[in-house]
Amino acid sequence: MAIIVDKVQKRRDIALSCVKLFVQGGIGHLTISEVAKKAGIGKGTFYDYFKNKEAIVFEILNILLEEHSKGKELKISQASSTREKVKMFFDFYSNNEDKELRQIYKEYISISLSNPNKEMVDFQSKCFNTYSSWLKNIIQDGIENKEIIPEALNLSKGLYYFGDGLFFNFSTTNVIGDIKKEIHFYVDSLFDLIEVKK
Amino acid sequence: MAIIVDKVQKRRDIALSCVKLFVQGGIGHLTISEVAKKAGIGKGTFYDYFKNKEAIVFEILNILLEEHSKGKELKISQASSTREKVKMFFDFYSNNEDKELRQIYKEYISISLSNPNKEMVDFQSKCFNTYSSWLKNIIQDGIENKEIIPEALNLSKGLYYFGDGLFFNFSTTNVIGDIKKEIHFYVDSLFDLIEVKK
Amino acid sequence: MAIIVDKVQKRRDIALSCVKLFVQGGIGHLTISEVAKKAGIGKGTFYDYFKNKEAIVFEILNILLEEHSKGKELKISQASSTREKVKMFFDFYSNNEDKELRQIYKEYISISLSNPNKEMVDFQSKCFNTYSSWLKNIIQDGIENKEIIPEALNLSKGLYYFGDGLFFNFSTTNVIGDIKKEIHFYVDSLFDLIEVKK
């Protein structure tokens, strides 16, 4: 009998072995040959596991995002106040561990902006729904705990957009400022307005 | 006597004649041949006016953005309240006249995210500085007019990011909602907090 | 005790299970993977039974042709006159039962015209000899029966070519006419000349 391979696992393995490659060189100038070489497989094998170059970017993004989400959930739940939770929520845009993920995300967004396909649009929608709900829930909890005023709920979606806009501007600009500081500054400024005065 | 061609004007003419082409088909699959044909010039001539394909996208963006800015300045100055001015500021993301510009901008951002060059980064920085200052000034004026509380100034940059994040999410998602409504809702919610109670 | 597989039978089974596949899609774009899948075997197994893709076309052609010949012999022997026998001989090119065989034959001829190998050439020669002799015998019998004039024997080979030329033209042309009618018309016209007047 022939070898039976865990296709899903091998797909992951190939994807993960190339993360560095994608992060460093960018996707545009990367060839399948290079990718296959890095993964230690033949070009044909690459196509047994991925439909095309975009597919592996997608896979990498999914894997890293999944891992990221798990860790994030824990961190947020451990934060003491709503203010801190929100800051933690936006931590993705500045922390060091997610640097790779951010890079991949950037490349992915680039593709998604110019050549979107249904899969990508769906993925984007899913991401938006998942993460904006997450933020909304944090706010809602804060309201229920009497930490922040009820009107703050209306700001949650806009606050979510803030994060993406920030990310987007830091990605395309070299105005290097401290992104973490900017986040904290904005969140603090906002919370000064919406926190229940004791 | 040789015909003296206004190089700058011809550059503009070529760029403008191709706006539709770029808006419809996207930049990715557009060839220089098509662009030259559309502009009614030879391929060689194209290279007399533009360094490469990206350069014309850049030119188009600059022309449209310049036009846009002029009109915007007027509109904002005519708005009655700070609240309205801010709404007017974000009008770019939803109004019908700027549809083409938004499309070009999207394509441009896509390039800028994956293959930025110095020129682009500078442009992005300039844009960021110009427009975020603009918003800041609006806020500042509002504060000076006693329309809104002084603390609002700290929110201006974050508010600016909100706009980009919104644009970004609507561009990549098919969650079709009314973008104008979302803007107004957020601005209103925020202004309810920062407007000086009379 | 090991299972003893009838190699010859299995070869036939594999070939026959793929007839539809070859008829529908054409050979050009058919992959061994598809063939193996359709036959319910592994790709490796395919190579245990066939040297390459051409080999299975060959096998299919042989099987179908063999079946066809048996039936044909019977039908011809039952025909009442030489005229009818000849019509029956050419029936292959128009009847419905042999549609699949004709399709396969067409594909095979295509290969044979551009990439002939010894095996194919031999096969073609054998076919030519078998079938043209067959036709010749029919004519000869007719002569001996005093149905047709002795000179007709000289026409038998040319008559045989007529069939192939007809097939060839109907295969490459869309001039859809009734192929059966054309056959009968020609055979009748010719027999009017060569039949012994009573």
Next chain:
Amino acid sequence: MAIIVDKVQKRRDIALSCVKLFVQGGIGHLTISEVAKKAGIGKGTFYDYFKNKEAIVFEILNILLEEHSKGKELKISQASSTREKVKMFFDFYSNNEDKELRQIYKEYISISLSNPNKEMVDFQSKCFNTYSSWLKNIIQDGIENKEIIPEALNLSKGLYYFGDGLFFNFSTTNVIGDIKKEIHFYVDSLFDLIEVKK
């Protein structure tokens, strides 16, 4: 001003420069690189003049066939009797000058049998109509000249098929006989039946 090239002529030139290549090696294993090299042009230039590999085969076939037809018309018109005209008509299948054309035709037919497209089907139809009419006219003239009996007209189409069938069988078989002799033998045998006895 840039050079203006006679596109049609250059297309012909490229096509003709490769005739030998196609005749010798067959089309299947020929790469565009080889073709371009032989024609003394770049690969890209090839695609400026031909859509793909098939297109040049088509062009070659058309050129050679056109030339062939001209010469043929003259020869046939000079033949003394209908019998000779018909033999001359089938001369294409055996004479030495048309060897190249036959080879190309063979390759073309191979493509046409397995991957026909509308253009090919139309071409085949046109060829069939043109040449079968030609033969028919020869016969008709013979009838009008009282050389052959009126019933012979019904045989013209079938006679045309004879030629293709002959060609087809000689192309796929190695039964090397003298194709010219076969043609003459059949035509003579047939004419013995249809010529008006004096």
Next chain:
DNA sequence: GATGAATGAGTTTTCATTCAT
């Protein structure tokens, strides 16, 4: 006996850019 995972050579095609006229 049977399998299917792995391979990589080989080919088509595109298109930005150049430069002779």
Next chain:
DNA sequence: CATGAATGAAAACTCATTCAT
């Protein structure tokens, strides 16, 4: 000034075949 013919590097992708298990 303007042109468009010519180029060829570069990349994606296919698929027959092998062979370890």
